[in-house]
Every structure is written in C-alpha cells, then in structure tokens.
Amino acid sequence: MAINLSNSNVATRENRIGSITGYVGTLKDLATQSECGTLKGCSRCFSQSSTCLSSCALGQLCGIRDVALIHHGPAGCSVAAAGAYYMSKVMSKKRGVTSNTIYVGTDMNENDTIFGSTNALRNVILEVNKRYSPKAIFVSSSCATGIIGEDIDSIVDEVRDEVGVPIVAVHCEGFKSRIWATGFDISDHAVLQSIVQPPREGVKTNKINFKNFFESARPEIIEMFKKFDLDPVFLYCNSTVEELSHISESLATTCICGTLGNYLGNALEEKYGVPYVRSINQCGIVGFEAWLREIGKVTGRSEPIEKYIEEQRAIYLPQIEEVKKKLQGKTAVLGMGPGYTFEVSRVLNELGIKVVWALAWHYDKKYENGDVPPSMKYLLDNDIDFEASVADQQNYEVMNVLHKYQPDMYLSRHPGSTVWAIKNGTPAIYVADEYMIFGYKHTLEFAKTIVDAIENRSFEENLAKRTKLPYTDWWYQQNVDKFLEETK
Amino acid sequence: MSEIMENPKGGCVLAGINSVLGAIERVCPIYHSGPGCCMQTSASDQGQSGHKSSCFVSSVSIPSSNMLEKEVVFGGTNKLRTTIQGAIDIIDADAYFVLTGCTAGIIGDDIASITNEFSEKGIPVYPIETPGFTGDSNLGYETVWNTFLDKVIDKNVPKDDKLVNIFGIIPYHDPFWSGTLEEIDRILSRLGLRVNTFFTKGQGIEDVKKSSAAALNIIVNPWLFKGPAAKYESKFGVPSLRIPGLFVGATDTTRFVRKVAETLNLDKDLVESVIASEEKYVYHYLEQSIGVLSWKRFAVVADANNAIGFTRYLANDYSFTPVLVIVSEPIFRPEDKERIIKEITDLEYARPPKVLFLTDQYEINKAIREEEQEITLLVGSSNDREIALEKDIQFILGSFPMSERLIFNRTYAGYRGSLTFTEDIYDNN
Numbered sequence: 001m002a003i004n005l006s007n008s009n010v011a012t013r014e015n016r017i018g019s020i021t022g023y024v025g026t027l028k029d030l031a032t033q034s035e036c037g038t039l040k041g042c043s044r045c046f047s048q049s050s051t052c053l054s055s056c057a058l059g060q061l062c063g064i065r066d067v068a069l070i071h072h073g074p075a076g077c078s079v080a081a082a083g084a085y086y087m088s089k090v091m092s093k094k095r096g097v098t099s100n101t102i103y104v105g106t107d108m109n110e111n112d113t114i115f116g117s118t119n120a121l122r123n124v125i126l127e128v129n130k131r132y133s134p135k136a137i138f139v140s141s142s143c144a145t146g147i148i149g150e151d152i153d154s155i156v157d158e159v160r161d162e163v164g165v166p167i168v169a170v171h172c173e174g175f176k177s178r179i180w181a182t183g184f185d186i187s188d189h190a191v192l193q194s195i196v197q198p199p200r201e202g203v204k205t206n207k208i209n210f211k212n213f214f215e216s217a218r219p220e221i222i223e224m225f226k227k228f229d230l231d232p233v234f235l236y237c238n239s240t241v242e243e244l245s246h247i248s249e250s251l252a253t254t255c256i257c258g259t260l261g262n263y264l265g266n267a268l269e270e271k272y273g274v275p276y277v278r279s280i281n282q283c284g285i286v287g288f289e290a291w292l293r294e295i296g297k298v299t300g301r302s303e304p305i306e307k308y309i310e311e312q313r314a315i316y317l318p319q320i321e322e323v324k325k326k327l328q329g330k331t332a333v334l335g336m337g338p339g340y341t342f343e344v345s346r347v348l349n350e351l352g353i354k355v356v357w358a359l360a361w362h363y364d365k366k367y368e369n370g371d372v373p374p375s376m377k378y379l380l381d382n383d384i385d386f387e388a389s390v391a392d393q394q395n396y397e398v399m400n401v402l403h404k405y406q407p408d409m410y411l412s413r414h415p416g417s418t419v420w421a422i423k424n425g426t427p428a429i430y431v432a433d434e435y436m437i438f439g440y441k442h443t444l445e446f447a448k449t450i451v452d453a454i455e456n457r458s459f460e461e462n463l464a465k466r467t468k469l470p471y472t473d474w475w476y477q478q479n480v481d482k483f484l485e486e487t488k
Numbered sequence: 489m490s491e492i493m494e495n496p497k498g499g500c501v502l503a504g505i506n507s508v509l510g511a512i513e514r515v516c517p518i519y520h521s522g523p524g525c526c527m528q529t530s531a532s533d534q535g536q537s538g539h540k541s542s543c544f545v546s547s548v549s550i551p552s553s554n555m556l557e558k559e560v561v562f563g564g565t566n567k568l569r570t571t572i573q574g575a576i577d578i579i580d581a582d583a584y585f586v587l588t589g590c591t592a593g594i595i596g597d598d599i600a601s602i603t604n605e606f607s608e609k610g611i612p613v614y615p616i617e618t619p620g621f622t623g624d625s626n627l628g629y630e631t632v633w634n635t636f637l638d639k640v641i642d643k644n645v646p647k648d649d650k651l652v653n654i655f656g657i658i659p660y661h662d663p664f665w666s667g668t669l670e671e672i673d674r675i676l677s678r679l680g681l682r683v684n685t686f687f688t689k690g691q692g693i694e695d696v697k698k699s700s701a702a703a704l705n706i707i708v709n710p711w712l713f714k715g716p717a718a719k720y721e722s723k724f725g726v727p728s729l730r731i732p733g734l735f736v737g738a739t740d741t742t743r744f745v746r747k748v749a750e751t752l753n754l755d756k757d758l759v760e761s762v763i764a765s766e767e768k769y770v771y772h773y774l775e776q777s778i779g780v781l782s783w784k785r786f787a788v789v790a791d792a793n794n795a796i797g798f799t800r801y802l803a804n805d806y807s808f809t810p811v812l813v814i815v816s817e818p819i820f821r822p823e824d825k826e827r828i829i830k831e832i833t834d835l836e837y838a839r840p841p842k843v844l845f846l847t848d849q850y851e852i853n854k855a856i857r858e859e860e861q862e863i864t865l866l867v868g869s870s871n872d873r874e875i876a877l878e879k880d881i882q883f884i885l886g887s888f889p890m891s892e893r894l895i896f897n898r899t900y901a902g903y904r905g906s907l908t909f910t911e912d913i914y915d916n917n
Contacts (some may be wrong), residue, residue: 006799045567046574049552052524074590075493075622076500076525078530082870082889085495089874110622113594124492131492131850143522144590144621147560174522175556175591184577310821390793392523396578416527419541468517470545475578483574 003267005191008169010189010263012177018365021178023390024481027342027358031376034365041363041390042484048433050392054140054172055080058103061138061170061190063087063237063331065246068134072104072121072152075140078096078105078407087237091214095238098105102132113148119397122155122196124376129163135241136166138190146173166241168194171454177363178392181337185263187236192267195241199249199272208299209253209268210236211261219443227308228301242476248272252298256434257281258373259339259364264370281339283437284347285320290378301454310407313360316440320351323447328352330454333426334411335398336390340431344411345386347437353409357384357401361414363390389480395420402426403476408454425464427453494849496726496818496870497889498661499532500620502587504628505534506550509585510542511659511687516581517545518613519552519590520568525620526552533625537888538663538871538895539777544581555591564592566601572613574605583637583693593619597845612693614639619750621914622848624818626712633716635896637723638698651682652748653702653726655717656709656793657734658689663890664794667899672708675745675902678762680752684891700724704752708734709793709822710831733796733831737805737906738767740797766903770772770836773907781914787812787841789852789868790887792819796831798886801840801906811842811861816869816887818847820833865913884913893917 007352013019020041023030033039051310054077062069062084071078081103088101106124108117111174112421125139141152152169160167170190207462210221210232217236218234221325232249233243247253253268254277255261264278279292281292289309296302330353338360345355367373379385398417402424410421410428429450431437475482492899498504502521506529519526530547534540550727553571555564561657568586575584584606586599600613606613618631633655654672659665669685675685684702685696705720705728707713717728735741742763749759761875764829786808788798802808813832819825825845833840842859853875856866866876867886876883885893886900886909900909 045570046578047552047554047571049519049530049548049550050523050554051527052522054524055528074500075496075498075624076503076529076620077534078493078496079499079535081495082531082536082891083610085871086891102494105493106620107491107493107496113590113621120491142590144594147594148590174524175560178523178554178556180524213818278626289830392554393548414548416546419546453700470514470549470581471620472578472580 003270005189005193005271008189008193009171010182010185013179013182013185013364014177016284017368019179019362020365020390020403021362021392022484023363024484025127025388026385027379027388028385030363031372031380035372039365040356041487043487044483045485048395050178051180052174052181052419053177053180053186054142054174055209056180057170057172057186058140059083060184060236062101062103063091063239064136065092065097065101065238066134067101067136067138067241068132068260069101069103069143070124070137070139071103072106072139072145072150074144075105077142078103079103081105086130091187091237093190095215095218095234096236099238100132102134104128105399106177108143108144113144116148116150118150118155121150121152122159125159125167126162129165135167136195138168138170140170140172143174153457166194181259181362183338184260188264188267191236191244192264192271195244196248197245200246203249205249205251207231207233207250209233209247209250210233211253211255211264213237213256213260213434216433217438223310230299230301230376236475248274250274252277252295254295257339258335258367258375259337260368262382266482271407277335278369278371278374280346280378281343282439283343284350284443285440287343287346288439288443290352307488312344312440320444320447323444323451324352326451327447329354330408331356331359331405332409332411333401333407335361335393335417336411337361338430340413341378342373344431346378346384347443347446348374349384351450353450356405357387357389358406359398359401360388360390361393371424390394393417396471397480399424399471400476400478411415422460423463423467423469425460427460429453468473490849492850497847497869497871498625499529500625501618501623501628501631502589502620503529503533504625504658504661505587505616506530506628506633507625507658507660508535508629508632510544510546513690513692514544514582516575516579516584517550518566518572518584518586519550519589520571520586520592520597521552521555521620523552523554523556523692523778526550527591532658534660535576536751536891537660538890538893540666540895541661542723543775545579551579555589560591560595563595564597565602568597568599569605569652572602572606576611583614583640584617585614586820588617588619590620593621619788625658625661626817629661630713630716633713634706634719637716637719639695640693641700641724642697643700643724643862647703648682648701649703650680650703651684652676653684653699653705654708655705655713656707661888662791662794663888663893663895664899667895667897667905668901670897671902671905675741675766676748678913679745679759681751681752702726702829704729704858706731706748710796711819723775732767734793734901735802736797736801736902738770738903739805740800742767742904744912770903770907772855781910783808785809785811785863786865787814787859787863787867787869789814789816789872791815791817792828794887797901798909799832799841800835801909803835805906806910807837808865810835810838811863812844812855812859814844814846814855815832816847816852824872864908882916884917
C-alpha cells in the first residue's frame with residue numbers, strides 16, 4: 001500500500017483493497033475466490049439502512065483528549081456529539097484522567113447549501129480555538145458540504161498559522177463508501193497527517209502501540225505486558241496529542257480488531273518502520289497464543305511469552321474444558337464486522353459450537369499489505385467451512401437466515417442487530433466489549449455467558465410469542481441472495 | 489447560517505419524520521439518502537430520549553436506498569424504485585413513506601414521480617420531499633403532518649363531536665411522550681371524549697386518515713404545529729385549541745381541562761366532578777408527605793413545552809423559587825418567544841425567573857455558571873449534568889437529550905405525572 005500523507009483524502013476500502021459488501025456462498029468459496037483474485041462483490045437492488053462512515057471516523061477521533069471536532073454539516077450529522085461527550089467525560093473519568101474534548105456542529109441550513117458557507121466555517125474554527133484552546137482541531141465534512149464542493153482543505157490551510165495547533169480536514173462524506181469501516185481509515189489518516197511526528201533521534205523505548213476501542217482491559221494488559229518488558233500505548237480512547245505524536249517510535253503496533261487497526265499499523269510500518277503485528281486476533285485460546293507468539297517474534301521477547309503461556313494454560317484450560325461440555329453441538333449464526341466474524345467463528349469452533357451461517361458486514365479481500373486476512377487463512381488451513389455471506393448489516397438477510405436455521409444463538413457486535421434476533425425468539429449475545437473474548441480468562445467468561453444466554457430463554461420466547469415481525473411470509477421463503485445483483 | 493453549536497441536540501428533519509412514523513403502527517419509512525442517514529437520525533432522537541426504539545421497524549430494519557457516489561453523479565431514482573419495490577415485497581406495512589436525505593435533495597431527484605408509479609397501482613407509497621438540511625426534529629414533526637394533510641387524511645368522514653386529536657408532543661423526541669399522551673388520554677376519556685393520540689394504544693394510519701372527523705385539535709405546545717393547524721381548519725374544518733405549554737400539576741391541568749370543556753361545551757357537572765376527584769387524588773398524596781422535600785431555588789433547561797410545565801408546577805404549585813429558565817430548542821418566530829416568556833413569567837405566586845433562549849451548550853453552561861442568584865436545583869438534560877456537578881447543584885434529569893434513564897410510560901405531565909416529578913426530586917433522579 002502506498003500511503004499518501006500529503007493529501008487529506010483517503011481512498012475508500014472498495015477502491016484501495018477491493019472490499020465488498022455483497023456475497024452469498026460458503027467460507028471456502030469466499031476465501032478461494034479472494035486468493036485467486038476472482039471475487040467480485042454484488043450490489044443490492046433492495047437494501048436496508050447501513051451506517052455512516054463519519055460515526056466511525058469521528059467516534060475514533062473524539063476519544064483523543066483535549067481536541068476539538070468541528071462537524072461542518074446540517075445539525076443531524078452532528079449526532080456523534082452525544083457519543084463524543086460521553087467518551088470525553090465518562091471514559092476519561094473511568095481511567096482517572098480528564099478530557100476537555102469538544103464536539104461542535106456548524107448547523108448548516110438551506111441557504112448554506114446554495115451559497116456555501118466557507119467564511120462562516122473560518123469564523124467557527126477561530127472561535128472554537130479561542131473558546132476551548134484545543135490541542136488539535138479536526139474539521140469534518142458531510143454529504144451536503146461534499147456535494148456543494150465546500151473547500152474545507154483551503155480553509156484549514158488558511159487558518160493553520162493563526163490557530164497554532166495541529167489542524168486537519170477530515171473527509172467524511174457518507175456517500176463515499178458503503179463500508180463504514182472506511183471511517184477508521186479516515187481517522188487514522190487524519191492523525192498520521194496532522195499529529196504523528198517522525199521518531200526523535202536516539203529515543204529508546206519499550207512501548208508498543210495497541211489500537212483498540214474503549215480500553216476496558218487496560219489494567220490487565222499493562223500487567224501482562226510488564227512481564228515481557230513492554231509498555232502498551234492504547235489508541236485513541238484517552239490518548240493525548242503528545243502521546244500520539246510519538247507513536248512512530250514504538251517497537252511495534254498491534255490491534256484488537258484488524259478492521260480497526262489495519263490502516264494505522266501498515267502506515268506506521270511503511271512510513272516509519274514500526275513493525276505491524278500480523279496474526280489472527282486475541283479471541284480464544286488459539287488466537288491469543290498465536291498473537292502473543294507473534295509479538296514475541298517481532299519484539300524479540302519469545303522466552304518470557306512462552307513461560308506466560310504455559311502458566312496460564314495450567315490455570316484456565318481445565319476450566320474451559322469443563323464449560324465446553326455444555327456447549328457441544330449447539331448451533332450459532334453470527335453477524336459482525338469482518339474483523340470479528342471470522343475470528344469469533346474460530347472461537348466458537350474451539351468451544352465445540354457449530355457455526356451454521358456467518359455474516360460479515362463487509363469483507364476485505366486483501367489487507368493493505370496484499371495478504372488474505374489471517375483469520376480467513378486460519379479457517380481454511382484447518383478445514384473449517386460453513387455458509388457465509390457478506391451484507392452491510394442487512395437485517396432482512398439476517399432474519400431470513402435465523403428463520404431458516406433456528407440456531408441456538410445469534411452473536412453480533414451491533415446492538416440493533418441483536419434486537420431483531422431477540423424479537424425472533426433467538427437468544428442473542430451482544431459481543432459489545434472488544435475484550436469480551438480476549439485471552440484465557442475472557443474466553444472462559446465468554447463460554448459461561450453463552451451457557452447463561454442459551455439456558456434461560458424466558459425473555460426471548462415470551463417476547464416472540466407476543467410480537468409480530470414486519471417481514472412477509474414471501475420473504476422467508478426466498479433465498480438469501482434474492483436481491484443481490486452483479487455490480488454494474 | 490452556519491454557527492457554532494456545542495453538543496447539538498436532536499437531529500435533522502429526517503429524525504423528526506422517522507420518530508413520528510415509527511410511533512404509528514405498521515407504517516414503514518423508506519430513506520432515500522446516504523447509507524448512514526437512518527442510523528444517524530435514529531441515534532439522534534430515539535437514541536437519546538429514554539432508550540425506546542420504534543417497534544414495527546427501526547434502525548437496521550428500515551429500508552434505505554443507501555445512495556453512493558454513483559447515485560450522486562447519475563441520480564438515484566432507479567435505486568429508489570427498486571428499494572420501494574423491495575420494501576413492499578418484504579415488509580408487510582399499511583403505508584410507506586419516502587424520506588429525502590440531503591444528497592437526494594441537493595441533486596434534485598424527482599421522488600414524487602417514482603412514488604406515483606406505485607400509488608397509481610393502489611399501493612400506499614407517499615413522498616416526503618423535505619430534505620434533512622432544512623431544519624430540525626421539530627420541523628420533521630410538522631412535515632409529517634403536512635404530508636398527512638396533503639396526501640393521507642380522508643376528506644369525507646362523518647364528524648364525531650366527541651373525537652379530539654392531540655398534537656404538540658413529539659414521539660421519541662420528548663422523553664416522556666408515551667406517558668404524557670397516556671395521561672392526557674386518561675383525563676380526556678374521563679370527560680367522555682374519544683382521543684386520537686396517534687402514537688399510543690396501537691393507533692395506525694387508519695386513525696390518521698379519519699382524524700378529519702374530530703371536533704377539535706388540541707395542541708399541547710406553546711409554538712409547534714401552527715402551519716398544520718391552519719391546514720386542518722381550512723381543508724377539513726377542524727378547529728384548534730392551543731394549550732400554550734405542558735401542564736404539570738393540579739393547577740395547570742385543571743386549567744387545561746376547563747379550556748377543553750369550555751371549547752367543546754361539555755357537561756359542567758361531569759367536568760367539575762372529574763376535576764374534583766383528580767385534584768383530591770393529587771393532594772391526598774401531597775398531604776401525606778408534607779415537608780419531605782426541602783425548599784429549592786431552581787433553574788430549568790428544556791424545550792419550551794417542558795420548560796413551561798416544570799417551571800409553572802414548581803413555582804405555582806410547590807412553592808419553589810424560580811431563578812433561571814433556559815429554552816434549549818431553536819425558536820425562530822418572535823411571537824412564539826413572547827408566548828413562551830409569558831407562560832414562564834406569568835406566575836400567580838412566584839416572582840418571574842430570568843428566561844433565556846440558548847441552543848449552544850457553551851452558552852448554556854456559561855449562563856448557569858455566571859448566574860448570580862443561588863440555584864439549588866437544576867432540571868435539565870444529560871448535557872446539563874456537568875454544570876450542575878461543577879456548581880454542586882441538585883440535578884434532575886428531565887429533558888431531552890436523556891441518555892441515562894430508561895423511560896417506558898413515566899411522565900411528569902398532568903395530575904398523576906406531577907406526583908412522579910415530585911418523587912423524582914426527592915429520589916434525585
């Protein structure tokens with residue numbers, strides 16, 4: 001991948017790495033086709049709501065402490081403000097630090113869409129700088145500003161000297177990509193462009209960049225890494241601008257979710273030679289061990305890591321084996337981003353649960369370095385196969401699958417999706433926290449959570465008896481790929 | 489005009505439209521917009537208003553044309569046509585409404601020509617051609633009703649002199665909407681009226697269609713619904729009574745009951761007996777807990793409707809002292825502002841509070857921070873908790889946006905709601 005930090009625009013995942021959102025088939029077919037380059041995604045002539053890439057991009061940036069986000073667009077686009085407020089106040093409080101990150105909208109109206117509002121934007125930027133004295137400023141576009149051609153880059157260039165802190169345009173036109181994860185790349189690009197500095201000469205460090213969402217497992221990861229003489233720098237929730245400016249000096253970059261960390265990891269490697277840890281992720285036993293060993297290899301710390309693995313196995317494996325007995329032969333459908341779908345499928349397999357259908361909200365044929373995603377490679381190498389589809393959260397396809405297979409459980413990382421499974425009477429496990437299946441301890445807890453969810457189905461069954469779903473009988477009789485068509 | 493708005497409250501026009509359609513049984517919105525508009529607008533209202541989401545379809549199950557660059561360049565009407573057809577095939581709804589996102593609005597897609605293709609075949613598909621950028625959730629509420637008035641409501645429905653329509657409470661935007669409508673319904677039903685709330689008790693598009701039969705529209709809001717009310721009158725001969733602010737507590741609720749009774753010429757004995765029993769119910773409880781709540785000097789940050797209700801109850805019925813009232817939704821017409829100020833300051837017992845109209849959180853915080861008079865209670869939204877903590881003021885979460893409470897049928901409105909409000913002030917909710 002060639003990362004171009006002189007331009008504030010990032011190519012979409014579709015264009016950059018051939019990502020798709022429409023496919024129905026099997027895992028093996030999907031992987032084989034991506035390996036030999038014949039995979040061509042489909043589009044849909046009927047679709048349900050997807051998600052805006054701006055919420056991924058700005059959701060990430062607002063986790064950084066003491067920065068300002070200016071969302072140039074109609075008031076409705078600025079809804080991420082609520083999440084931003086929560087991130088800066090609650091997440092910082094939880095960690096015992098303070099953040100004065102601020103999120104403002106520009107409340108663009110009909111007149112602005114006709115006459116433009118670049119002058120007003122300039123004033124907003126200057127006023128925000130004066131009011132809040134942020135450590136960095138991100139100025140985001142929206143669909144409306146994108147279509148009328150508002151030149152945010154020029155405004156940002158014009159005021160740069162006057163504001164005196166890093167400032168960068170963040171291009172978040174929602175129509176740009178069907179893949180909301182493109183927003184993660186956009187936020188990484190903005191951070192790389194405006195904040196990250198080249199490594200200082202002579203600085204020696206034991207830091208390792210750890211890209212995650214909400215750092216809920218922070219204390220235990222710090223504790224674990226201490227054993228290996230590694231000091232994790234969690235990104236971007238509660239990061240400071242100062243910390244971010246030095247991530248180019250770290251020993252390596254790793255992440256909790258390949259979809260989330262891929263762009264930053266590859267860019268830091270390409271630009272500054274910081275190795276990016278490429279392995280299956282930390283979910284489950286196999287994943288956790290493969291990940292730790294890869295870190296050992298990249299940072300030269302294999303010995304203490306092997307010792308740690310041995311100790312932990314002795315504690316947890318017998319307990320996990322015990323819980324597994326209750327899960328043998330249970331069936332599951334799952335719907336998640338690709339950074340989790342094929343990882344969690346592997347864990348379910350480890351626990352003895354049969355995946356009957358896996359939906360990925362999108363699929364990256366190749367990662368930035370050109371390889372097939374490691375999670376896919378693992379499943380293929382181990383001869384694990386199941387029916388699979390790629391759908392940008394299309395609920396009608398999920399419901400069709402659930403109706404046909406009536407699985408013992410549905411797992412999703414998106415709360416709106418679990419809601420509909422529960423209405424269908426299917427026990428649903430909301431894999432909300434990114435550390436829910438992290439390592440030995442959380443894999444054990446995850447297995448216990450599944451047992452709890454499928455053993456007591458009172459709410460799901462009672463609710464389903466009394467609720468009427470909106471879908472027609474006709475739809476339940478159709479094949480899942482009914483509305484897919486070849487991309488023109 | 490573009491201006492700074494820290495922590496904007498609520499969404500665009502589409503958010504209001506989605507909220508209203510979502511509260512009517514078996515109605516399916518179809519977004520003709522970018523891929524994220526439905527989730528953004530669901531998050532802005534339903535996501536911040538007490539954690540309820542619409543039942544029939546919501547967020548991920550709502551059809552959307554998910555316009556991409558191709559549609560921006562070549563137009564999105566073909567994608568819209570297949571999206572509508574798919575929605576009809578897979579979702580068993582009584583009516584479908586097409587919403588217009590900013591993208592479709594700016595590039596000028598002719599939505600009505602596409603919906604006509606379906607309505608000509610007798611399929612109830614209606615266009616709502618007001619793009620997102622034209623305003624906020626409040627405008628969205630009015631926009632839906634204008635669409636209903638133009639395209640949905642039947643003309644020749646026999647009049648029903650006991651039927652009333654309730655307007656002014658926006659579902660999924662006002663956190664207490666369900667409970668408030670249920671309390672209004674309960675009170676008016678006791679007066680022998682049949683009540684269209686449209687959003688509770690499983691009411692659907694048929695009730696909307698037949699709403700022209702009503703004897704009266706009752707608008708419980710100091711400023712909303714001016715345009716649609718005029719249209720109801722001119723097109724269907726349904727007059728409107730504006731109740732210029734939510735009624736909380738015995739005094740204002742009785743004032744509301746008398747106004748409705750007077751306008752509809754209801755049986756005086758029945759009305760007075762209902763008022764007497766309701767007031768007795770409220771005061772019988774208040775009497776059992778005298779002195780439990782300490783006396784407060786209070787401030788309110790809320791939309792105009794709730795700001796009026798909270799202020800008037802606490803000042804007029806509960807002997808608290810009003811200090812500062814901030815109306816935090818955008819109000820544009822000067823006459824509306826005057827009406828709101830009048831309701832907040834025209835108090836029988838207390839001296840009038842200072843009234844400000846501010847939507848920018850920075851300005852709201854500044855006003856509370858710099859208030860010279862002591863404040864010991866703040867009733868506000870989730871965004872206002874921080875300044876209450878900073879000033880060490882007791883805080884009650886009572887207005888939109890409300891992200892830290894689950895609200896089913898709770899309300900502060902009416903006779904019974906005022907008791908809940910009082911309980912919450914004691915419980916520190």
